[in-house]
Amino acid sequence: MKVAIIGLGFRLGYLGRVFKEIDPTFEIVGYVDPAPAGMATLDEHGISPGKAYETPEALIAGEAFDLLMIGSPNHLHLDHIRTGLEAGLTVFTEKPIVTSIEESYALASLLNTYGHDRLLVGLVLRYSPLYRDLRKAQEEGRLGNVVSIEASEHIQPYHGAFFMRDWRRYGRYAGGFMLEKCCHDLDLYNGVVGARPRFVASFGGRKSFVPENAPEASGVNDLNVYHRKPSGWQGSDKVFDSDGDIIDFQTAIVEYENGVSMTFHTNLNVPDEFRRFCVIGSKGMAEGDFVRGFMDVHDARTNEKVIANTYKAPSALSQHYGADEQMAEDVIAFVQTGAKQPVSAIDALEAGILALAMDEARLGRKVVDLKSVWEKFDACLHGASDTSSRVRSA
Template sequence: MKVAVIGLGFRLGYLGRVFREIDPSFEIVGYVDPAPAGMATLQENGISPGRVYETPEALLAGETFDLLMIGSPNHMHLDHIRLGLEAGLTVFTEKPIVTTVEESYALATLLNKYGHDQLLVGLVLRYSPLYRDLRKAQDEGLLGNIVSIEASEHIQPYHGAFFMRDWRRYGHYAGGFMLEKCCHDLDLYNGVVGARPRFVASFGGRKSFTPENSPEHDGINDLEVYHRKPSGWQGSDKVFDSDGDIIDYQTAIVEYENGVSMTFHTNLNVPDEFRRFCVIGSKGMAEGDFVRGFMDVHNARTNEKVVANTYQTPSATSHHYGADEQMAEDVIAFVKTGAKQPVSAINALEAGILALTMDEARLTRKVVDLKPVWEKFDDCLHGPADSSARVRSA
């Protein structure tokens, strides 16, 4: 399988290795990136990045390939996706798919014009064994009707410090932390609920990565942990005095169109990190943690534990709890046979709009009603006259 790359960052460098392991015919024919942070990973694994091009337009004109992979900074995604779709290409883009609600409308319009299936998205947690087992338990009726969800994504200080130092610290590049990092999780729970979010409230800010909390104030000069994860484009050494506008904690409350409610919490300074959920239904409860590797399901009537699963990451070099390998298999299968994917660009846009609305609610201190947003989104996605097509893909 031949691919071209726009934005050869750390993520696509890693995925290059994963794709090659799954498909030995995987080949990068060319790339565009003035400072390719993922180059070292490719070279370490004997993968050529192909020819370098100055612009995406030159790359598309100069090469023939099966898949265009986009790993550029988030605020560039829309333009790069547009180029691929207009050229009639199959496009894979890293999450988040776009960075504003207005860009979501613009991409929905492009999908209406060029087709919903030409754009694949790296919302990789949909491919994880744990999430697939959660949906299996739901499909088997072990949970009954979903009533409420409590969920979180917490990351360790070394990872939080990375966000304070990387280009992702700026909202105009990343779209905000909830979008950049937590869109994975929001997509998962949107899928479990099977409806769109309607009302959103949120609170948060920055309290941990602030000047007064620098370890240097306590006479600690070993700050290696806060620089362990390298930053790329627009990188900085500043951690506790970051010039970014990123938050380091946030809590949100969501009510979905079908009445299901969810609380979601994120924090960037958690020493013993976890990424867990508790999905409570009318007949049972599913509780799990992606980091700690378990999922239990209990029957609400008997309290019996009817599912007790544990999970292990396939290898020390595997990311996302083994989900990247399954995602690579599925993307390759789509390119070669058109096989159905577990997550769509529409799912990604819906999760992104929820994340962006959480930030709107946080900044305005108001409950946000998403009804007018979905009405405009559907007009863009299906056309104003095609109201019968407005069916959400869970």
């Protein structure tokens, strides 16, 4: 499989290695990136990045390939996706797919014009063995009707410090932390609920990565932990005095169109990190953790633990609990045979809209009603004649 890359950052450098492991014929024919942070990973593993081009248009005109992969900063995604779709290409984009509600409408219109299946998205957790087992338990009826969900994504201080130093610290580039980092998780639970979010409330801010908590303020000079993960474009050395507008903790409450409720919590300064969920249904409960590698399912009538799964990363290669390798296999299968994917661009847009609503609610200290957003989104996605709300099938 031949690919071209717009935005050869750390993530696509890593995915280049994963795709090459899965498909020995994988080849990068060219890329566009003035400062390709992912080049070192490709070099380390003997993978050629192909020819460097100045613009996406020159890359598309200069090379023949099967898939255009986009890993540019989030605020550039829409233009790069549009360029690929207008050129008649199949496009893979890293998450989050766009950075605003208005961009969500614009991309929905593009999908209406060029086809809903022309755009793949790297919401990698949909491919994880744990999530697939959760959905299987749900399909087998072990949970009954989903009633409520408690979920979280927490990251260690070194990772939180990366966000304080990277271009992702600016909302104008990333769209906010909930969108940039947690859209994975929001997509998973949207899928479990099977309906769109309707009402959203949220609170949060920055209380850990602030000047008074800097290690040197207490006489500690070893800052290695806070610079362990390298930053790329727009990188900075400032952690506790970051000039970004990013939060370091946030909680949200969501009510879906079918009445299911969810609480979601994220924090960037958790020494013993976890990424867990508890899905409670009318017939049972599923509790799991992607980081700690387990999923238990209990029957509500007997209290019996009917599933007790544990998970380990299949290799040192995996960054997402075995999901990266499966995503590579599935994307390659789609390009070669049109095989169905477990996540769509529409799923990604819906998760993104929820994340953006969480920030709107947090900033405005209000409950956000998404009814009018979904009406306009559907008008863009399916044509102006269809403004009905859609219940998800995935």
